[in-house]
Amino acid sequence: MKHFGESSVKFANPPSILGAAAIVGPKEGEGPLAKYFDKVSHDILFGKDTWEQAESELMRQTIETAVRKAGLPMKAINYILAGDLLNQNSGSIYGARSFERPFFGLFGACSAMGMGLTLGAMLIDGGFAENVVANASSHFCGAEKTFRFPLELGTQRTPTASWTVTGDGAAVISANGKGPYITAATTGAIVDLGQKDVNNMGAAMAPAAADVIAKHFGDLSLANDYYDVIATGDLGKYGNKLLVQLLQKQGLHFGDSLTDCGMLIYDAERQDVHAGGSGCGCCAAVLAGYFLNKIRSGEMKKLLFVPTGALHSVVTIQQGETIPATAHAVAIEAALPHFSE
Amino acid sequence: METSKSQAVQDYEKLVREISPKSAVLYNSVKAFFVGGTICAAAQLLYNFFEGRGFSRDDTGLLVAAVLIAAAVLLTALRIYDRLAKFAGAGTIVPITGFANSIAAPAIEHKKEGMILGLGAKMFVIAGPVIVYGTVTSVIVGLIYYFMK
Numbered sequence: 001m002k003h004f005g006e007s008s009v010k011f012a013n014p015p016s017i018l019g020a021a022a023i024v025g026p027k028e029g030e031g032p033l034a035k036y037f038d039k040v041s042h043d044i045l046f047g048k049d050t051w052e053q054a055e056s057e058l059m060r061q062t063i064e065t066a067v068r069k070a071g072l073p074m075k076a077i078n079y080i081l082a083g084d085l086l087n088q089n090s091g092s093i094y095g096a097r098s099f100e101r102p103f104f105g106l107f108g109a110c111s112a113m114g115m116g117l118t119l120g121a122m123l124i125d126g127g128f129a130e131n132v133v134a135n136a137s138s139h140f141c142g143a144e145k146t147f148r149f150p151l152e153l154g155t156q157r158t159p160t161a162s163w164t165v166t167g168d169g170a171a172v173i174s175a176n177g178k179g180p181y182i183t184a185a186t187t188g189a190i191v192d193l194g195q196k197d198v199n200n201m202g203a204a205m206a207p208a209a210a211d212v213i214a215k216h217f218g219d220l221s222l223a224n225d226y227y228d229v230i231a232t233g234d235l236g237k238y239g240n241k242l243l244v245q246l247l248q249k250q251g252l253h254f255g256d257s258l259t260d261c262g263m264l265i266y267d268a269e270r271q272d273v274h275a276g277g278s279g280c281g282c283c284a285a286v287l288a289g290y291f292l293n294k295i296r297s298g299e300m301k302k303l304l305f306v307p308t309g310a311l312h313s314v315v316t317i318q319q320g321e322t323i324p325a326t327a328h329a330v331a332i333e334a335a336l337p338h339f340s341e
Numbered sequence: 342m343e344t345s346k347s348q349a350v351q352d353y354e355k356l357v358r359e360i361s362p363k364s365a366v367l368y369n370s371v372k373a374f375f376v377g378g379t380i381c382a383a384a385q386l387l388y389n390f391f392e393g394r395g396f397s398r399d400d401t402g403l404l405v406a407a408v409l410i411a412a413a414v415l416l417t418a419l420r421i422y423d424r425l426a427k428f429a430g431a432g433t434i435v436p437i438t439g440f441a442n443s444i445a446a447p448a449i450e451h452k453k454e455g456m457i458l459g460l461g462a463k464m465f466v467i468a469g470p471v472i473v474y475g476t477v478t479s480v481i482v483g484l485i486y487y488f489m490k
Contacts, residue, residue, distance in 0.1 A: 152417050152449055156364075159362040160362065193349060245356060
C-alpha cells in the first residue's frame with residue numbers, strides 16, 4: 001500500500017520533475033520574482049484578441065516551453081493535466097487543443113496545480129504513464145470578467161482583496177530523471193468554516209490549508225522542521241496570518257519556513273495588490289519559476305507545496321452559500337528520502 | 342457534532358475579524374466628499390454656462406446631464422474613470438457619471454461576445470437593478486403623491 005494515514009500517499013518510485021516553465025504577464029514581470037520566470041509578456045493580450053484567448057495562448061506557450069526544457073518531444077507526453085479559472089476550464093482546453101495529447105481537465109480552482117502534480121505523480125508511479133504535464137493558469141482580466149466586474153468599472157477593492165495573477169506554470173513529471181522528486185502528497189477534503197466574503201478569499205481558504213498540512217504531518221509522522229519551506233498557494237498576507245494561528249492551535253509551529261506564493265510574487269505595497277496574488281497561475285508560476293530553480297541550485301532541499309482553492313461559484317454566492325475551500329499538499333524534494341538518510 | 346461545528350464557525354469568524362483589516366471608512370469618505378463635490382461643482386458651472394446662453398431651465402438640466410454622461414463615457418473608454426474611482430469611491434459612483442460608467446464599462450468588456458448577446462445584453466448588467474428599482478420606487482412615490490394631493 002502506498003496510502004498512509006487518513007489522506008496521504010507516498011510514492012514507491014518518486015517521479016521527477018524533468019522540466020518546468022513559468023510565463024507571466026506585465027505586472028508579475030515588475031514583481032520581485034521577475035528574473036525567475038522563463039518569459040515576461042509585456043502584452044497582456046499575448047498577441048490575441050480576447051482575455052480568454054490570451055490565457056489559452058499563455059498556457060500553450062508555457063507547456064511548449066516546459067516540454068522543450070525537459071528535452072522531450074510533445075509526442076512523449078502521455079497525459080496533460082490542466083486547470084484554470086474560466087468557465088468549463090476553457091483556458092486550458094483551448095490552450096491544449098493544438099497539442100493533440102490525452103487530456104484531463106482539472107477543476108480545483110486555485111488548487112489546480114496541486115491536483116495536477118498529485119494525479120500526475122500517481123499516474124506515473126502507478127505505471128500508467130511515463131511523462132505527464134501538470135499545468136495551471138490564470139489571467140487577471142479573464143478572472144475579473146468571470147468573477148467580479150468589468151475592468152473599466154470604477155470600484156474600490158477592500159484591503160483583504162487579492163490580485164489574480166496573469167501567469168502559468170507547467171511541470172513535466174517523469175518516471176525518468178534525477179529530481180526534483182515528488183515524494184508524497186496529501187489530498188485535501190472540502191473544508192468550509194462559514195466564510196462568505198469573496199473579497200477575503202484568504203480567510204475562506206486558510207482552514208483548508210491548515211487541515212491538509214496537519215494531516216500531511218500526521219499521516220506521514222513528520223517532524224515540524226522536516227521541510228525547508230512550506231508554501232501555500234494564494235492565501236495572501238491575512239490568510240497566511242490566519243493559517244499560522246490555526247496551525248498553532250494544533251501544535252504545529254513552522255516559523256519562517258511557512259510562506260505563501262501570493263505574498264512572494266508581488267511587492268504588495270509598491271504594486272498595490274492589497275492582500276497579495278491569487279489565481280491558479282500564482283502558485284504554479286512561483287513553483288515552476290522560483291522554487292524549482294531554488295531546488296535545482298541546491299539552495300532548497302525540501303519543499304511542501306500547498307496550492308489552495310476557493311471552490312464557490314458566482315451563482316452559489318449570490319444564493320447566499322458560504323465559500324467551500326480545499327488545499328492539496330505535495331512534497332517536492334531534491335533527493336530521494338532514503339538516499340539522504 | 343452540529344454544535345461543535347457551529348462553535349468552530351463562530352470562533353473562526355472572530356479570528357477573521359481580528360486579523361482582517363477594515364476599509365478606511367473616514368479617509369475614503371473624505372476623498373469621496375471632495376471628488377463628488379468637485380463633480381457637482383463642475384456640473385453647476387456647466388449649468389450656469391448653459392443658462393447664460395439662454396436655454397430654458399429644463400433644457401439646461403438635460404444639457405448638463407448629457408455633457409456629464411458623455412464625459413464619463415469618454416473617460417471610461419480612456420481608462421481614466423476607473424483609476425479616478427479607485428481613489429474617489431462613492432464620490433465617482435453616486436453622481437450621474439458613475440451611472441454612465443456602469444453602463445459603458447460592461448459594454449466595453451463584453452463587446453467581444455458580439456453586438457447583441459455581448460454588448461447589447463450585458464450593457465445593463467450593473468445599471469439594470471438601478472433602473473428597475475428606480476422605476477418601481479418612482480411609481481410608488483407617484484401613487485402616494487397622487488392620492489395625497
